[in-house]
Amino acid sequence: MSAVASPPAFRRAEPDARKLSLIEACARVLARSGTAGASVRAIAQEAGNSPGLVSHYFGGVDSLVAATYAHVDGQVAAALDDAVFAAGTNPRDRLEAFVTASFAPPIADPALLATWIAFWSLVTARKDIASQHDEQYAGYRARLEALLDDCGVPQHSQRRHAIAVTALVDGLWLELCLSPGCFTAEEARDIARNFLATIIS
Structure with a gap:
């Protein structure tokens, strides 16, 4: 008797x-139409x-938007991980790679910014998105704190430094995507590196 064939993998x-x-x-x-058009x-x-x-x-569009927010955040996190991995083993290089990866593709992308703005617009309107936003940013800062720790930054200072670096990165990323003619990605990287130099002895 012949064995029963298993269902094709593509199914x-x-x-x-x-x-x-x-x-x-x-x-x-x-990205194209905002939340009103979704x-x-x-x-x-x-x-x-x-x-x-x-x-x-x-189950509905609200759950799909939440799943999309998680998916896009996962893509950003993967890009950051790739940058850190490519930087090698030196702690300072890894920190700089994590911080400056936001100023290059695929993160420095006007389409990604437009999608992200749509998510941000829901933070004050939907508690589930607000909670998701808090969790995702907490995860980013936790990874940043770990990289700061590897560079010898005192533990009592790590949280505030991570908040400051996050705010700096967000601001530069926004301007770079909105008005790329104002400054270059390399200038954004230099600004971030100079700030990191004030934190790391």
């Missing part, structure tokens, strides 16, 4: 691929899927 992967296509479509719609119909049309799939996989 098992299909739901994940469809969910990802909706998440990526949601990010594009948010309807089930618009997102489904962007993904080339039926509106019913949004409800099937996410």
Whole structure:
């Protein structure tokens, strides 16, 4: 008797691929039209899927937006991880790589900024997004504190330094994406490096 063939792998992967296509479509719609334009119909049309799939996989547009926020944050975190890994083993190089990666693609991208602004606009309107925002930024600062610790920054100073560096990076990133003619990515990196030099002895 012949063995029963197992289902093709692509069938098992299909739901994940469809969910990802909706998440990526949601990010594009948010970047283009903001939260006001992020309807089930618009997102489904962007993904080339039926509106019913949004409800099937996410229960509604609010959950899809939250999943998209988590996905985009994960992409940013992966880009930061890649930069740190490429910097090697020197603690200061790794810290600088983490901080300055925001001034180069794929993070320094006007489309990413537009999507992020849409998420930020929901922070005051939706408690779940506000909580997600707090968790994601806490995670960023925790990673930054660990890198500062590796560079010998005293533990009692790490939290405030991490807050300051985060604010500096956010401000430079915003301006670099909004008005790239005002200063260059290299200038942004130099400003960040100079600030880090005031923290690390």
